[in-house]
Each structure stands twice: as C-alpha cells, then as structure tokens.
Amino acid sequence: MDLKTLCKNYGLEAVPEFWRTSEIRLRAIYNGAGPDRLPDFGRDILSEFLSLFKGAFVIHDYDYDRSDKSRIGFNTANERMLRNMMKILDKEYPLSKVLKWPLRVRWWLRAGAAYRAVKKWGWSAWMD
Numbered sequence: 698m699d700l701k702t703l704c705k706n707y708g709l710e711a712v713p714e715f716w717r718t719s720e721i722r723l724r725a726i727y728n729g730a731g732p733d734r735l736p737d738f739g740r741d742i743l744s745e746f747l748s749l750f751k752g753a754f755v756i757h758d759y760d761y762d763r764s765d766k767s768r769i770g771f772n773t774a775n776e777r778m779l780r781n782m783m784k785i786l787d788k789e790y791p792l793s794k795v796l797k798w799p800l801r802v803r804w805w806l807r808a809g810a811a812y813r814a815v816k817k818w819g820w821s822a823w824m825d
Contacts, residue, residue, distance in 0.1 A: 700755045707752050707785050712760070715759050726759055727758045729741065730743040730747045731744070732819070747807055749786070749807075750785055753782045753785060760777065761822055771820060779808070786805060790804060
C-alpha cells in the first residue's frame with residue numbers, strides 16, 4: 698500500500714501540500730521511526746516497535762522535511778503526530794471493543810513515549 702493511501706485510510710491530518718506530494722517524494726522523505734542520526738538498524742528496530750503508527754510518522758517526517766525552524770512549527774508538527782497516532786489507535790483498538798483494551802493500552806503507552814521523545818530530542822532534527 699502506498700504511503701498516502703495508508704494515511705487516507707486512517708483519516709490522518711496533514712497540511713494540504715502533503716496530499717499533493719508524489720509518492721516517490723514521500724518515500725524519499727520518510728525514514729521510519731527515529732531521527733536520521735540513528736543508525737539504520739536502530740531505526741529498523743524502533744520502526745518495528747512503533748509499526749502501528751507508520752502513517753503518523755510519514756506525515757511527521759514530511760512536516761520535519763519542510764521545517765520552518767520555528768518553535769511554533771516544531772510544536773505543531775509534534776502535536777499533529779500525536780493526534781494522528783491517536784486516530785490510528787482509535788481505529789485499530791476502539792474503546793468500544795473491551796477485549797482489545799490490553800492491546801490499546803500497550804500501543805497508547807508506545808504513542809506517548811514516541812511523542813515525549815520527539816518533544817525532548819527532536820529540536821535538532823527540526824533545525825536541520
């Protein structure tokens with residue numbers, strides 16, 4: 698499945714320019730979960746650990762690629778990533794499905810960790 702279709706299927710939020718960007722360009726921008734400075738094997742492990750949220754990370758990488766180098770832009774990109782992770786979580790593990798709550802909690806904890814990580818350590822990537 699292509700990246701934009703993945704994001705559309707979850708109803709994810711992105712700037713309008715994202716939806717007009719070619720699949721080839723999005724694939725060039727998207728590097729998985731984690732910063733560019735992380736070795737490939739580390740990003741592969743992290744991407745697998747956070748695999749449910751791939752669509753949110755595609756949009757997040759796009760936002761970082763077009764960084765305006767402002768604190769407001771940085772916070773906006775990170776908040777959008779969190780909202781998108783929650784949309785994915787709600788679609789895959791809705792609160793109405795009680796038997797899925799243990800999985801929902803596991804993924805919710807991972808989403809929170811990813812969000813806190815980009816808030817704490819993402820600034821240098823935002824500025825690059």
